[in-house]
Amino acid sequence: MKNVIVYGPGCKRCEAAREMVEAAARKLGVEVQVSKETDYARIAMAGVASTPGIAIDGRLVHAGGLPKEADVEAWLSA
Structure with a gap:
């Protein structure tokens, strides 16, 4: 099981990033x-300067804007 953290204040883009991760996981069977x-101090400590941010298994893989679907699938496949 992969542990994914979506960093952000709860905006629409952050919610969309979460939905992208879940959809990609379903597609891949992961x-x-x-x-x-959503805590700003923890977001900053994770190295996220622009939200949404995505970390997979403790590694920050994305920050700022929505990622490409292919990128999300690649991160989850690794």
């Missing part, structure tokens, strides 16, 4: 546990 981090 089991994920998605959590959201």
